């Protein structure tokens with residue numbers, strides 16, 4: 616019997632948070648069958664790649680789908696008036 | 699439209715700059731002095747809280763053409779180098795708050811900024827209390843002492859406007875989008891209670907990357923979650939009417 620997918624997902628999420636290469640807390644990890652999905656957003660493509668790397672190392676048997684989005688926060692937005 | 703009588707506060711948190719990001723954020727700040735009178739950084743400026751990252755952040759904000767006020771976040775504490783990182787930021791001209799206050803002269807007015815990292819514990823009715831194991835009591839006590847320090851600072855600070863700058867959230871509303879189970883790790887109502895007691899014009903925080911931008915304390919003070927993934931832009935700008943309410 617394989618390990619329940621919930622525990623594997625929890626371990627991947629823990630690794631993404633604790634691995635010094637990533638230290639990323641807000642990534643959603645889902646496992647369906649042998650597919651591993653990463654979702655969330657980060658600001659650097661390099662960070663997205665590292666998250667994929669750490670996830671793959673933690674669960675090498677699963678097929679990884681790195682669906683993390685890159686946040687483009689280059690322009691300042693509209694002002695809000697608080698009165 | 700912003701008018702001359704508005705105090706314009708630019709704010710962002712959770713920029714999480716790592717070594718590969720040198721110069722990236724600075725570029726986004728071009729022209730900020732035309733859009734805002736002051737810039738506030740709501741913590742989690744680094745990824746791992748290393749000194750190298752702290753220096754990089756300091757360089758990104760060094761000698762900007764407007765005052766910069768910052769608090770640190772939990773990531774900036776990760777390597778136990780929070781004091782060193784704060785030192786680097788201060789050397790770069792950034793005012794770093796650590797449960798105290800500062801007055802910034804900007805936009806022709808005196809802006810009092812109070813705050814620090816803040817801490818968690820949860821929200822009224824669904825929170826930890828100072829009971830039981832030492833570890834739980836320590837956690838709640840830590841937040842309570844922070845809240846008390848902010849309340850004192852808000853009463854002490856002499857300024858025309860008062861803004862609270864935090865990393866952790868004082869309210870649940872700006873956490874909307876985060877899983878309910880982790881709310882106690884995202885903030886504490888004790889922070890809101892302290893600010894409601896002493897009064898302020900605005901509370902800014904970060905930390906909840908999947909939360910929502912806008913909320914309010916039970917006392918009606920506006921709360922804004924300025925975590926970069928939440929605001930989705932280089933910084934948000936909030937305008938306070940100068941002549942008050």
Ligand SMILES: [Fe+2]
Nearest residue numbers: 712742771905
């Ligand atoms: Fe963060």
Ligand SMILES: [Fe+2]
Nearest residue numbers: 742771772905
């Ligand atoms: Fe944080």
